[in-house]
Amino acid sequence: MDEKLDFCRVKKIDEKGFGFLKSFYFTKDIFFHFNQIKREEFREKLNAMKRGEFFVYYISKEVGDNKRKVKQFWYSLKDVPKEYLDDFKNRVITEFDSGVTNIFDLLFTFSEMKGLNLIEDKELEKIFISTKIQKLPSVILPFLNKEEIELLKAQINFENIAASEQKPFWFDDFLKFI
Numbered sequence: 001m002d003e004k005l006d007f008c009r010v011k012k013i014d015e016k017g018f019g020f021l022k023s024f025y026f027t028k029d030i031f032f033h034f035n036q037i038k039r040e041e042f043r044e045k046l047n048a049m050k051r052g053e054f055f056v057y058y059i060s061k062e063v064g065d066n067k068r069k070v071k072q073f074w075y076s077l078k079d080v081p082k083e084y085l086d087d088f089k090n091r092v093i094t095e096f097d098s099g100v101t102n103i104f105d106l107l108f109t110f111s112e113m114k115g116l117n118l119i120e121d122k123e124l125e126k127i128f129i130s131t132k133i134q135k136l137p138s139v140i141l142p143f144l145n146k147e148e149i150e151l152l153k154a155q156i157n158f159e160n161i162a163a164s165e166q167k168p169f170w171f172d173d174f175l176k177f178i
Helices: 040-048 082-098 103-115 121-128 131-135 137-143 146-155 158-163 171-177
Strands: 006-013 018-021 030-033 055-064 067-074
Touching: 006 103, 030 055, 055 103, 082 103, 082 121, 082 131, 103 137, 121 137, 121 146, 131 137, 137 146, 137 171, 146 158, 158 171
Parallel strands: 030 067
Antiparallel strands: 006 018, 006 055, 018 030, 055 067
């Protein structure tokens, strides 16, 4: 399968119904038209929402001239065919470490993956040691259970940080949460 599952917030929909999505894989935005959205409740929701408030999962196809168009949408990860999920999960983990995707967007899809039991312990550890989580570990706390929080604390050397005189800016937020 050469199509890869992609994910993003809807970036923009103009008054004629054209929209553009960011991609994990391609530098140019992916084109779609509002009429591609089949489920009426999502059309209404999307039509009423402001830019950036609506997440979608999708695959795209090349339409020539190095441009791409959405081929198929899903509104939740639970609706995506299983054959797309492993590569997607690996891409999300990579994005936590070295990607340009906003951490809050990643946490949205991380939460969906966790809810579907797609994240294994070794993958969770990779996320915990990722660049984005190491820089701001408090942002992932609302998505973790007590056992996972303990694992995160070990990964960031929380005890050493707590004992040091100079604490990172996120320390108080982390402490309040736990």
